[in-house]
Amino acid sequence: MATTIAAAAEQTLLASVPTSLLIGGSWQASKSGKTFAVEDPSTGKTLLEIADAGSEDAAAAMDAAAAAQAGWAATAPRERGEILRRAFEAVTARADDFALLMTLEMGKPLAEARGEVTYGAEFLRWFSEEAVRGFGRYSTSPDGKSRLLVTKKPVGPCLLITPWNFPLAMATRKIAPAVAAGCTMVLKPAALTPLTSLLFAQVMQEAGLPDGVLNVIPTTSAGATTGPLIKDSRLRKLSFTGSTEVGRRLMADASTNVLRTSMELGGNAPFVVFADADIDAAVAGAVAAKLRNMGEACTAANRFIVHEDVADEFANKFAEAMKAMPTGRGTLPETKVGPLIDEKSRAKVHSLVKDAVDGGATAITGGAAVEGHGYFYQPTVLTGVSASARILSEEIFGPVAPIVTFGTEAEAVRLANNTEYGLVAYVFTRDLNRGLRMGEQLDTGMMGLNAGVISNAAAPFGGVKQSGLGREGGLEGIEEYLYTQYIGIADPYAN
Ligand code: NAP
Secondary structure, eight states: OHHHHHHHHHHHHHHTSOOSEEETTEEEOOTTOOEEEEEOTTTOOEEEEEEOOOHHHHHHHHHHHHHHHHHHHTSOHHHHHHHHHHHHHHHHHTHHHHHHHHHHHHOOOHHHHHHHHHHHHHHHHHHHHHTTOOOOEEEEOTTSSEEEEEEEEEOOOEEEEOOSSSTTHHHHHHHHHHHHHTOOEEEEOOTTSOHHHHHHHHHHHHTTOOTTSEEEOOOSOHHHHHHHHHTOTTOOEEEEESOHHHHHHHHHHHTTTTOEEEEEOOOOEEEEEOTTSOHHHHHHHHHHHHHGGGGOSTTSEEEEEEETTTHHHHHHHHHHHHHTSOBOOTTSTTOSBOOOSOHHHHHHHHHHHHHHHHTTOEEEEOOSBOOSSSOOBOOEEEESOOTTOGGGTSOOOSSEEEEEEESSHHHHHHHHHOSSEESEEEEEOSOHHHHHHHHHHOOOSEEEESOSOOOOTTSOBOOEETTEESOBSTTTGGGGGEEEEEEEEEOTTOO
16 A cells, blocks of 8 residues: 555656756757656666757757846846745755655665755755855055956856766756856756756746746757757856766867866765774764765765774674665665666676675675666675775775775875875864874865765865866855956046
8 A cells, every 4th residue: 555655656746747858948849859768777667758858959958048148147146046045945845756756766765865855955045145145346456556346247158967866966056056146057967867957947947047047958968969069159167067087078178168167077085094083983974975875976985994903893893884774775764775877887886896806805795786676786895905906996886895904194195195086085083183184185175074974065065186176065166157357447536
């Protein structure tokens, strides 16, 4: 009976999700008439068929964004803030719908999906408040002979490209500051999880966003569809979240028109545990940093670097905690670990585990796919991982934790920084000075000190090295969508 009610609730929700493209304020089929299937990764079954945009649709979306730009930039900041505030209230009121939709199309457990709704909605609230704080300055030049007027203006039409792993938060983290700044947008969500973006776009419309400000074009041909937009001289900015590999290519394309770019790319986070750490707290932090989103997060702890004196205790307790996390369909209340997004991802995770084990590592828990429907993989802890194992240098994107050991603080720093990525690091120690020293020595855009999850709409999220450029959230987030204009004024006392 309960299963029937749950299935009916899923069907009712799916029936309310728009399945067409949003262009210039109207929901429309793609010009080619093509559609594609969005599937549930825990069953492999189709959830909905939705419109598949092509380059003609992208051009129409660009036309709409360009046409709306001047009027949108001229709206009162308070008006833009109020739209975001209403969207925050609406997403919060429909939290259960957004959570279930993300669980259905992406697979994460419902409790985590609810957490993402709170996190994703918080960008709407944060930037509704930031919208009215576009302060400039007026000052006297150093020689006293002129005046300097400095203001901020919206950069103009933006192309936003988002990944599949956080379907709501990755969209609101870009859309909210763009709305606050007065930019129009074309959003291309990932083909694997476009439904949340479509539902969110409808909420933005209902919150009063004018036609053409946000256009949404899901597509199965990302490069062919967005490529011409990136070369369109009316586009002013590209904000991308995804893999470093695709980000690099898009940066090269963006050079044609010298576009402003924000690049939130891959990670390879070190999780460093010192001998003086509270080991139980470190284990709890490790489970959170590893299993959040099944390990499919750019912020996921990828390498566990543990002091040799506490390595056995940490590994054993961590393995016990990982083993106790039930895998299953995200809609089931007991599920802690959902499926991976597709078979390709699961095969890649397993190839990394196999490479490590072939090189001498031991899987002290897990180490294999879960048999049956869906793309499930066992939560896995590997010890004795050799320095040359691929799993230490590649982004795992799955529930697998390789552990290596260190002796001195300098060695921990060297191991942690030994990657081309620099998004986030986690450090567990009871010594505050050591924690602060680690912050100074680690080449990462963010660090968690005795914390396994640090994402916060009020904080600047972003990386260094090949993890990207720019920051999302915090005071910095809106700056990505503004440019600075300086007006030099002659001495008002001169005549
Ligand atoms: P991805 O393959 O790079 O795709 C990201 C987005 O780019 C998707 O919308 C994708 O569309 C699109 N795309 C792919 N090729 C493109 C092209 N040639 N031109 C234009 N768009 C293109 O990454 P993913 O597998 O979705 O996401 C996982 C990656 O994102 C991981 O590396 C993760 O670390 C990173 N990530 C980073 C952050 C951060 O804030 N730093 C946050 C979350 C995720 P289709 O999927 O439809 O092809």
